[in-house]
Amino acid sequence: MSLQLGDTAPDFTQQSTEGEIHFHDWIGDSWAILFSHPADFTPVCSTELGQVAHLKPEWDKRNTKPIGLSVDGLSDHEKWDADIKDISGTNLNFPLLADADRKVSELYDLIHPNADATATVRSVFFIDPNKKIRASITYPPSAGRNFKEILRVLDSLQLTDKEKVTTPVDWTPGERVIIAPSVSNEDAEKLFPQGWEEKKSYLRLVALDKK
Structure with missing residues (x-):
């Protein structure tokens, strides 16, 4: 069953480029943006990850932690980081989940067989400090995300909470x-x-x- 707005974001423990992540503990009292990528060493993903890194001051201003995911392993993630630095001018400054066993991908229904039988689609989950899913956006593998829109949605959610x-x-x-x-x-x-x-x-x- 797919996740719906208001559902509790599934908890998990998974390896990442910043060590083992216990998801709910890692979120703490912050907001979180969980976003998935089809694969490492792909052009669209490389541009997206660099942009997320550049936006660190914006995430911090909104008390929000971004966390990425792809189904490749940790060694690939670490090698990919060097490419991202070459392309965007910055290294990763947020965790990238190594979901080779697809544990998180299955929890969040990120494999869409009609789009790709093995890679994850480009989904974004907005998760509040109560660990509730407040919004989600899904893109096909071919379309890069607009992170200005993601920040806009986050601003709307936080404003309308207050x-x-x-x-x-x-x-x-x-x-x-x-x-x-x-x-x-x-x-x-x-x-x-x-x-x-x-x-x-x-x-x-x-x-x-x-x-």
């Missing part, structure tokens, strides 16, 4: 958000004294930075 709002189409941090439909106008006046624009009774836009 405020009684949702985020509209194409939202980026700093733009207006939607007051949650479950919030009455009376309660909204207390939560958002700066006021809002009411497009419809169910669509009220508010700028949080003016609170």
Whole structure:
């Protein structure tokens, strides 16, 4: 059965480029981004891993730990790191799971036979500090991920956990958000004294930075 939003992220123990990972313990009180790769020494994956490494200040700002996975072994991962440095200008600064036995791939349903019978697809799982899966995105092996979008989704999840709002189409941090439909106008006046624009009774836009 595939994992669904709100499910507890399956726990596991697996080797990585940073030693043995006990997943739930490793997450601790942080958010986590678990993302899978079809194979080592492949072009799209190499560009992605370099980008994740470059984004370390952004992950840190969001109290988020990235962790990668492919079905190749640890020795291949370690050799691949040198290629990633040549391509992107930076070494890995996050763990890359060595899932040669496919233990984690099977837990997270990352092998899609209609796409590839042996390699994992490009899935991303957003996992909160309570170890719940809050969002997921799956790409085919041929399409590289947009990590700006992954950061945007993470920002939305973290914002809507703190405020009684949702985020509209194409939202980026700093733009207006939607007051949650479950919030009455009376309660909204207390939560958002700066006021809002009411497009419809169910669509009220508010700028949080003016609170």
